[in-house]
Amino acid sequence: MTDRTDIDALIDLMARLPGLGPRSARRAVLHLIAKRGPLLTPLAALMQTVADTARECLNCGNIGTADICPICADDRRATGVICVVEDVADLWAMERSGTFRGRYHVLGGTLSALDSIGPEELHIPRLVDRVAAEEVTEVILALNATVDGQTTAHYIADQLEGRVALSSLAQGVPIGGELDYLDDGTITAALNARKPL
């Protein structure tokens, strides 16, 4: 089937996306070919546009299409508070909640001796610079509640101690969560941080 190489190559590339394997990549490609007009052609064009225009915000590390991302450029957002997140997906998750009205700082990962990811790779010096330059009064450490995330949070807290108010996200029972399905650590955290009614 020498003639099918472009379609085969497309399947191979699609299978490299997270969440897709060889089988689902084949299904996706057949779906794309079946929906050529409404889906495949616009998708190809949009991918090219994003490939040409997407870039990291020079200030916070968010992904946008300009040197300074819309959040950093939005002067209605509070400048005195920086929310530190591991990656852009976490920033988007925070934005979907619609609660936070300050700025962000995207680390791009967590500290890891094993993968030789040190403070420089995570733009932690740039965070320290921003705290001084933007007259920041509070840094919220919204890192994942994993060992790596918490190690990184401790390191950043050490760097910034005494310069700004530091806080981290509350730990406890998630909304809609059932106690029976929660791990012991979460229940312990929720109990220790219990609030008077």
Next chain:
Amino acid sequence: MTDRTDIDALIDLMARLPGLGPRSARRAVLHLIAKRGPLLTPLAALMQTVADTARECLNCGNIGTADICPICADDRRATGVICVVEDVADLWAMERSGTFRGRYHVLGGTLSALDSIGPEELHIPRLVDRVAAEEVTEVILALNATVDGQTTAHYIADQLEGRVALSSLAQGVPIGGELDYLDDGTITAALNARKPL
């Protein structure tokens, strides 16, 4: 975040692929942007190429990049045997097994009164024409072992009865299958079709 519309639009389109939801589409797009050179740019180009060149084989309904697909054009493949499949994914699955050396006929679905899919929509008249024109001696009905698939197989068998030898795929225990996990129907079929050692 008005500036993020291209990336947002890309996420929305990706979420329309089978097997991807909003969350995995966001992950996929972030992965694409992170791997812009090795993945996003070639994927955009390849999608455009496939959008421009992919077409249905005029003879069998397979997808390729020419009017006649490589299988129909390959004169080393037997012309006397046609394997009837529901869709192109099934044809690819048959080809991966590497066993069948004849030609195919892709129906593009199954008969369905509910969705008003009749014989014309499934290219069944074209199959009947091919049986006469290509001097076919055997038609293998490789339709899915579902109610719709079997209804369609019966209809085709009625149309072709007396003109060619008709066969269908054997039913039984799949290779590596454990009896305890098989449904009753499969065990019954395997028992009824038991073979002497």
